[in-house]
Amino acid sequence: MTTIRFEKVSKSFGDYNAVQDLNLEIKDGEFMVFVGPSGCGKTTTLRMLAGLETPTYGRIYLDNDDVTLAAPGKRDVAMVFQSYALYPHMTVRKNLAFGPEVRGEPKAAIAKRVEQVSELVGLQSLLHRRPSELSGGQRQRVALGRAMIREPRIFLLDEPLSNLDAALRTHMRTEISELQRKLGVTTVYVTHDQVEAMTMGHRIAVFSHGRILQVDTPARLYGAPANKSVATFIGSPKMNILPARLAPGAGHVTVNCLGTVFTLPSLSLTSALPPEMIELGIRPDDIHWTKDAPSRCTEKMSGTVISLETTGSETFVIVDIQGVEVNSRFPSFVQIKIGDQVDLLFDRSDVHLFDATSGDSLRDVSSIVEMSALSHVK
Ligand SMILES: Nc1ncnc2c1ncn2[C@@H]1O[C@H](COP(=O)(O)OP(=O)(O)OP(=O)(O)O)[C@@H](O)[C@H]1O
Ligand SMILES: [Mg+2]
Structure with a gap:
């Protein structure tokens, strides 16, 4: 003992x-x-x-x-x-x-x-x-x-x-x-x-x-x-870190990431005054191919396929969105090829927000786990 x-x-x-x-x-x-x-x-x-x-x-x-x-x-x-x-x-x-x-x-x-x-x-x-x-x-x-x-x-x-x-x-x-x-x-x-x-x-x-x-x-x-640092160290392939912008609203905050705009409740942030320029983190597993996405995934990003790697059970896809490479994981039977235009769907409760300078999470971490747990139950 x-x-x-x-x-x-x-x-x-x-x-x-x-x-x-x-x-x-x-x-x-x-x-x-x-x-x-x-x-x-x-x-x-x-x-x-x-x-x-x-x-x-x-x-x-x-x-x-x-x-x-x-x-x-x-x-x-x-x-x-x-x-x-x-x-x-x-x-x-x-x-x-x-x-x-x-x-x-x-x-x-x-x-x-x-x-x-x-x-x-x-x-x-x-x-x-x-x-x-x-x-x-x-x-x-x-x-x-x-x-x-x-x-x-x-x-x-x-x-x-x-x-x-x-x-x-x-x-x-x-x-x-x-x-x-x-x-x-x-x-x-x-x-x-x-x-x-x-x-x-x-x-x-x-x-x-x-x-x-x-x-x-x-x-x-x-x-x-x-x-x-923790976000990118844990998980393979690595979490995507994308440039994003925050705009405060009444009781919510608007996130703009590579042309995709969505809101999050202010309560889910750790700071009442978050910086405007931030980094958005999203795991490849949380980005879905349109035909395979759960219904809770309502946010969309579009881009061009620049790389495909099939392991048999899954396909790792890199999509260029406004010059930024976004990694995602698709099912193995996916019918796409390099150069195709694809839509990627995600659930806004799966995103992580980081202070671009300190790297600290700007989301109240307890709420992230609760939100994603709830959204999976729905
Ligand atoms: N006896 C020593 N004298 C001088 N520097 C040392 C000594 N032991 C460790 N260090 C340094 O301290 C740092 C931490 O070393 P440590 O062995 O704890 O790393 P580690 O996390 O176990 O790495 P690894 O995964 O490579 O084993 C390293 O930069 C190492 O060079
Ligand atoms: Mg060691």
């Missing part, structure tokens, strides 16, 4: 600020994912939690214990690193059993646990091999198994699936989530893969340049991103 709390934590290497003013609470039993581009401070934050780096400023708590300066061995943390450090002279079985043996656990219990864990990570047939006789992915599974074999206070996993092939990665993703749910151990999982983040995390902290941009559930990060 462990909660984790970062209070105003910063870490500098010389004059480089790798992590800045980090405040975060992770609940007991929660699966928290840190996601963000390379170099944004995910590993550094995890290493501070494990006791492998000391914060330059701030405090870290496990439950109410201040562990900011506690040695790694005193924290009861199991960590799987990006680079797995196995004992080269020991077999896989010995690598797995080593920790429990050092702790003096009963031999029969260790043997049983080694069997269980090696089955879980698919290593049963490799227990007699040494690390030098394994592939990179197999070594990573040994590292994962070694962390799983004990029941630590918290699990810290840093890109544990990065060396695995796509099929094993998907399999392990489910296995790790399932295992975490069964064990109920508070877990922090680092990845730069947003699919991994979205499918595994109870909540996700999106990092950028040493700061957390938003901490939220996968559904809210997708449906109600707090700013443009």
